[in-house]
Amino acid sequence: MIEQTILDSTLSGEQAELVRQFCGTPRQARWAIGVAGAGKTFALKYARQAWETAGWRVLGTAVSARATGELSDSIPAETLARMLTIYEESMRNPLDARTVLVVDEAGTLSDADMARLIHMATDAGAVVRFVGDPAQHGSVNAGGLFTAMCTSPDTVKVMTARRVQHDTDRAAAELLRGDQHADPKAALEQLAEAGHLIVADTAKDAYTAVLARWWEHQHTDTPHPMIEDTNTARIGLNLAAQRLRQLAGHVSTETIIGAPDRQFGVGDQVIARINNREAHHPDNPKQFVVNGTPGVVTAIDPDADTITVCLLYT
DSSP: OHHHHHHTSOOOHHHHHHHHHHHSOOOSEEEEEEOTTSOHHHHHHHHHHHHHHTTOEEEEEESSHHHHHHHTTTSOEEEHHHHHHHHHHSOOOSOOTTEEEEESSGGGOBHHHHHHHHHHHHHHTOEEEEEEOTTSOOOSSSBOHHHHHTTSTTOEEEOOOSSOOSHHHHHHHHHTSOSTTOOHHHHHHHHHHTTOOOOOSSHHHHHHHHHHHHHHHTTSSSOOOOOOSSHHHHHHHHHHHHHHHHHTTSSOSOOEEEETTEEEOTTOEEEOOSOEEEEEETTEEEEEEOTTOEEEEEEEETTTTEEEEEEOOO
């Protein structure tokens, strides 16, 4: 049944092996390294199909609400914190002996949460499958257990980046992963040679180039986000971008102060910065505001000191 699922799909060799190893073994726990853009979520759709055909219930979880939302495109998912809270506070195990729990971005789990999750799964007799990249995201609190697990010789690996199309970008991404083969200097040299790295003499020149690139892509269907490490530069870029959009007539010049460094006008593009389960789609409570949810300001009321935002759920 698993082989037929794979044969009927468009999975790559690595993706097909992930499905075989995850679905074709009775082991209670298995884990895989899946680099960003390698199509692990796509492969998990076929794993879910195989599991459900065999009579298993499939659930997913991740530490962040953003990762949970992305995983839910393939597997019904809930944040790890909520799943553990249900188990530990209500004494109701969300898993059972016919459940497969897929843990995405497993490298972000602290060792304490990993222990709690394993205890919950063992208590129910559930099967657990961990996927992540130990060379990328780490846990905020003390962690490292998933990284240690991935040193096992039978670790499944999905290493070919499929989302990144350019060969040079793909090679550079591999050199920047942060494992023992990382070579940031070589990665930057490759990107520069391909014309994919812009070198500026000053920070001002760099920010001007970033802003110009962002503005150019505002008129296309290919968004080009501006990313900056420091809050001061981030605030400056946001204010400059807002002013450009005001001059172009995309944002109202009347604004309302949201914070000392933030003001909002009708038409402004915004992003939620915290999770809020109470603010959800009227017909779907699971489609709630998560950190990173984009939106557009549709109205402001200076007298009431409020703004109205239309959220763009993905």
